[in-house]
Amino acid sequence: MTGLLRVLVIDDKPDLRVLAARALQKYSLRVDHQENAIAFEVEPNEHRLDCLSDRLRNQKPDIVILGESVSAQSFFGNFSQAVCGCSDFAVLAIRSDRQQAACFFSPNSCYFDYLISPISKDELCFAVAKAAEGLIRQRSAQDSTSQTLSLLAIAAHELKAPAASIEGHLQIVLDQSAGENKEFYRHLLERCLVRSQAMRHLLNDLLDLQTIKSGKKKREILSVDLVESARNAIETLRSQARDKNVSVALHSPEKLTLQATRLEIDIIFNNLLSNAIKYNIENGKVDLTLEDRPQDVVIRVEDTGIGISQQDQSQLFREFTRIKTEKTQDISGTGLGLCIVKNIIELYQGTIDVRSTVNQGTTFTVRLPHV
Template identity: 30%
Template sequence: MIYNILIVDDEEGIRMAIKRALEKHRIDFPFLDEPIKLSLYEAESAERALEILSDTHMDIILLDNKLPGMQGIDIMPYLNEHYPDTKILIITSFASLDIALEATKHGAFDFIPKPFTPQELKNAIEIASKQIYLNSIIKDMDKEARKIRFKFLSILSHELKTPITTLEGYIYMIKEKQLGDNIDNYMELIDKMLNKLEEMRTLIMDLLDFTNLQAESTIGEKELLSLKEIIMFSIDSQRPLAIQKSITFDIDIKSPLNIFASKNEMEILFNNLINNAIKYNKNNGKIIIKGEENDNNIIIKIKDTGIGINENDLPHIFDEFYRTVDAKSRRLSGTGLGLSIVKKMIELYNGTIEVESKVNEYTEFTIILPKIEDNKTKNFIDN
């Protein structure tokens, strides 16, 4: 397998340095028969880059913003429209990080600040390549569901290597008593280990939920549930996280909100939404949850007073593996699968989810679920 990479920079020295760093580099993922090779192309201007793109498909573009004639950021709309599957990495100086962030909002996959080391460049290319490969697997899932799903899980489990390596290092520090004999000296390490374990647990659970939903499989048997009880349980289980940020809850749910559904699925759904409302909220913020029902539907609104979602991110927040620019820049942990899982679960129940947001003010999700799925459900409730 070969990935084509286009290097767009008006400085020949930069282009040559990038080529030297990448020309012999190979990228290895689980279940690949052989590593991915990189085929490198170069252009000294945006105009020349567009000429090459018209003849050759590129998987990754390394795009310098400061180009003669046409700036790198100026061609982002064109690249997004005509090459939506190509991953674009903006190369910029530290003084131009604001431009790089703006480019990311307009569809750039990531940015690489100058000066960068060969290893930093390789890491960025590997992350982009991993995303390309995962996207190709997702597209093929319908054709080879079992085989591809197994590959998909195996590749993403590869993501567990970093936290496992970190945990191993901490454990050896404790075993060898590198901080002395006093157990109090190790409390910070233990807290970090617990955080890493939580990241791993979240990743594994998201992957399992996602693959089940890709196959349109129900997670658990359906039963008569009170969504009010599910929501209150989710709040109680995550209240310690809210307390850490001094976040308060304002709950207005007057009826039980009965529904015939899988308890596991409803818990996953509301755990994701409430966890997001905490994670992306501000210190001393508030989470407002309202629930009501009419003859046909249950309507639940979950609103936070947090960082909000940029209007360029809003159309994509339910996409698999999508993470907003603010989430990346603030280094908030996450798999980019949570809201995708939420949307797929709601759609399994013929429901809908909508989002409204204003940056630095609020984000509000509105979930509408049919009260009664079919006649069998109605008879169950009546009896």
């Protein structure tokens, strides 16, 4: 949401536009959960109803004020045409009496209110403020609903694939489709276990992401030793590194503290290190460097792995991003790890960036400011 809302006045006479411009010129509004105060910009040119469709499409106003000369009938006709694909604005209609105002319709997707003329500057400001609040509420509800729905749809698909595999394997075992081949059945049951574990990891990651994004969980900020956290993560991933013969080296001062939540720091280290091992080559190397600077703490994870192409780098921090190449097809993952890491880092007003060369390796650099 920008801090500036565009107001379009539609009337045959200039009076209403002049009034709105004067009233809203220095008017600003504080709205809950918005960082910046909202200011208003009144579109200075004259607008008539007959060019409403084009105006709404081209100028994308946030609030439309309709003068008395615009009748409900004419507005209705133009509005239903104009509203296609651009209903994301609020409407304020100036009417001469209540009955006339009631003739107006209020499309569900649009915030609507009316004022009885004659109107003062203060009345107009008050009505515009109400409209702005209604619009912001409506937009943020739409944003969070559509984000939740799309996350849910992708999550459902990601869970459907392993669920289908498990179901298929169990059906084969139940039908005894392979005759007496006990070894084969055993292998299928082992695969069921692997796929159900992957589903559990995905569910855990989804819950983590949901908790971070909702901002509802109480965060306990303490003095956390990043060196200790890094050592724990290396220890946790030791067997994974051993399987691939990847060596992990830590370069850090003896102690490095940051005001943070322990669990969040652990998630950052675990995800970055786990990726650096998973996407490494056999006998590869991972260097984890921690650096304390006056303004911030730098965490650098450098690997000698398969690397990420320039095109794939731009997708890296999105939900359910898994880079599909011949080299990654046997590597398991939920596609949520880096997205979770990025969301956590944003809680600290920190940054994460990636540099990578295909077949040479990748470096992730995290900067977390000292409070």
